Amino acid sequence: MLRISIPLQQKAFQVSGTCRVVIIGGGFSGASLARQLALHGGLASGDIVVFEPRETLGAGVAYDTADPALRLNVAANRMRALPEDPAAFIDWLGKSGRLKADPDAARGDSIYARRQDFASFMRxxxxxxxxxxxxxxxxxxxxxxxxxxxxxxVQGQSSTVYLADIVVIATSHPAPRAPAPLALALNGHPRFITDPSRPGALDPIMPDDRVFVAGAGLTALDIVASRIARGHAGTTTIFSRSGLLPREQDTANPAPFGDFTTSPAVTARMLLRQVRACLASANEAGLPWQSVFDALRQQGQAIWRNLPLNEQKRFLRHLRRRFETHRYRMPPQNAEVMQKELATGRLRLRAGRICRVERIAHRLQLDLILKPEGIVERCSFDWVIAATGPDHASVLKSQPWLSELERNGFVIADRHGVGIACDEASRAVDPDGKVVENLFVAGPLARGLFGELTGVPEIAQQTKAIAESIGAQGARSVVGRFLG
Ligand SMILES: Cc1cc2nc3c(=O)[nH]c(=O)nc-3n(C[C@H](O)[C@H](O)[C@H](O)COP(=O)(O)OP(=O)(O)OC[C@H]3O[C@@H](n4cnc5c(N)ncnc54)[C@H](O)[C@@H]3O)c2cc1C
Structure with missing residues (x-):
């Protein structure tokens, strides 16, 4: 193995290896890119290195779970993970016997597979x-x-150091940021769970415990589904500012309906008008509203690019939450659990503001100012969970090496504060607006520019484009030149 010493952090480090591309993060985005590069990048063996602490590649935060209650949020036929074979996942579900082993996955014309099955497929x-x-x-x-x-x-935690031509940032989802009143009062408290996606994070919750969940998105619903499947009989309170919950998937699996690109909206208001008109047409045609939001998702990147920056900002300010509750929908199985739990009274939905948090022995006491009346409700809980979703706004502060890249002028936050600034080819953009040629951003962290870039099919398309652009630069390695 090649060994050269390079000063890094004022010390000399042994370089463990050289390669063409280091991908940091081996969730779906990192794995998808590695695969595309391996198949089409014209690279030599050992030229694609993925740093990923998890055991397998392709699972990541979203699918690395052993919990059978956690299901994909979209139907299996829409998990188009391999661009050249869009039906690969649903075919695999059948051939591998997973579908037979999981009869509860089927709802109407759709299959909502377990997330762990998607991880196995990617493995x-x-x-x-x-x-x-x-x-x-x-x-x-x-x-x-x-x-x-x-x-x-690139240096790993066990001091493996790679020297690479190209680095790709594919670390996507940082931990959530708890609402300030909770963070201030409870940080470090053993019954305050700040990252529910961490494996085993919810295990210490006892069946009769009272649980407070801050956030009402898909993560909150996952927590409910997971707890109920484990026999949780205590109360759960889901609390958010808006009180809006993700809507339910349609089991008929309708085709997308609507054209938002022929006469694209140039203001957020115009887009809203177009969506309303399209919803009315869908209704007249006997189609569910979900088909319109599927079209919006499919055409999302074009719609986003057609909006000027100030209108993109307006959209995020005024329409984001409402859009997201329709775009990121809960699988029917979660909807069934929610309905049942709401009917028994074990699940409560509350909207408003947290005004006071106190620790009283093992109990956590919260004063909530409830919407719309503004009355204050005092409640006690055994556990408080932050389920506010990944804190993309602070991603550059979430890890030392990202802060280091920012400090050294290689990356900046994007203009909407949802990820990292990049150009059309997914290359990072520095504070002067110049492209950093050999630093790429793969996956949801690039969505400030692309708009819709959260789901598997869109990520697969983006990573394919990145692989093609790296492949087009030729296999000739800068590392080779440097050493030779
Ligand atoms: C809970 C959840 C459920 C979802 N369900 C669906 C769904 O059903 N269908 C769908 O289409 N989309 C779904 N999504 C959207 C999701 O964004 C994409 O599907 C996709 O999985 C994102 O993968 P990723 O690799 O970009 O990010 P991540 O899953 O966040 O993976 C990033 C990886 O980077 C690694 N990493 C972080 N820091 C470092 C570091 N310093 N060094 C090395 N590695 C590091 C992490 O260990 C992690 O494995 C879901 C998202 C979440 C969060």
Whole structure:
């Protein structure tokens, strides 16, 4: 193995290896890119290195779960993970026997598979590439990324150091940020769960415990589904500012309906008018409203690009929450659990503001100012969980190496504060607006520019484009030149 010493953090580090591309993060985005590069990038064996502390590639925060109650939020036929074979996942569900083993996945014309099954599918997709060493998986968390002579030095937590031509940031979902009153009063408290997606985070909750969930998105509904499947009989309060919950998927699995690109909206208000008109047409045609939001999702990138910056901001300010409750929908199985739990009174929905938090022995006491009346309700809980979703706004502060890249002028937050600024080719943009040629952003962190870039099909398309652009630069390695 090649060993050269490079000063990094004022110390000399042994370089464990060189490669063409280091991908930081091996969730769906990182794995999808690694696969595309391995298949179409024209790279040599060992030239694609993925740093990912999890055991498998392709699972990530979204699918790395052993909890059978957690299901995909979209029907299996829409998990178009492999661009060249859009039906690969649903076919695999049948062939692998997973569908037979999970009869509860079927609802109407749709299959809502378990998230762990999607992780298994991705593991099988990636395994041959790992066996052939077309992709190398380093099971370490990256701690430093440094520029060295136009190349990148990437250091993992166990001091594995790679020297690479290109770095791709694919770490997507940081932990949630708890609402300030909770964070101030409860940080460090053993009954305050700040990252419910961490494996085992919910295990200590006892069956009769009273649970307060801050946030009313899909994460909150996952918590309810997961707790109920484990026999939780205590009360759960879901609390948010708006009180809006994600809407339910339609089990008929309708095709997308609506054209938002022929005469694209140039203001947020115009877009709203178009959506309302389209919803009315769908209704007349006997189609569910979900088909309109599926069309919005499909055409989302074009719609977003047609809105000027100030209108994008207006959309995010005024329409985002309402849009998201229709766009990110709950699987029918979660909807059934919710309805049942609401009917028994074990599940309560509250909207408003948290005005006071107190720790009283093991109890956590919260004063909530409730909408719309403004009355104050005092409640006691055994557990408080932050389920406000990934804190993309603070992503550059979420890890030392990202802060380091920002400090050294290689990345900046995007203009909407939802990720990292990049250009049309997904290359990072520096504070002067210049493209950083060999630093890419894969997956949802690039959605400030692209708009719709959260779901599997859109990410698969973006990573394909990144792989093509890296492939087009040729296999010739800057590392090779540097060393040779
Ligand atoms: C709970 C949840 C459920 C979802 N369900 C669906 C769904 O049903 N259908 C759908 O289409 N989309 C779904 N999504 C959307 C999701 O954004 C995408 O599907 C996709 O999985 C995003 O993957 P990713 O690799 O970009 O991000 P992540 O899943 O966040 O993966 C990032 C990876 O980076 C790793 N990492 C972080 N820091 C470092 C570091 N310093 N060094 C090395 N590695 C690091 C993490 O360990 C992680 O594995 C869901 C999202 C979430 C959060």
């Amino acid at each position: 099988e997709v990636m395994q041959p590439l790992l066996d052939e060493e077309k992709v190398v998986h380093i099971r370490e968390r990256v701690e430093h990324v440094k520029r060295h002579g136009g190349l990148w030095l």
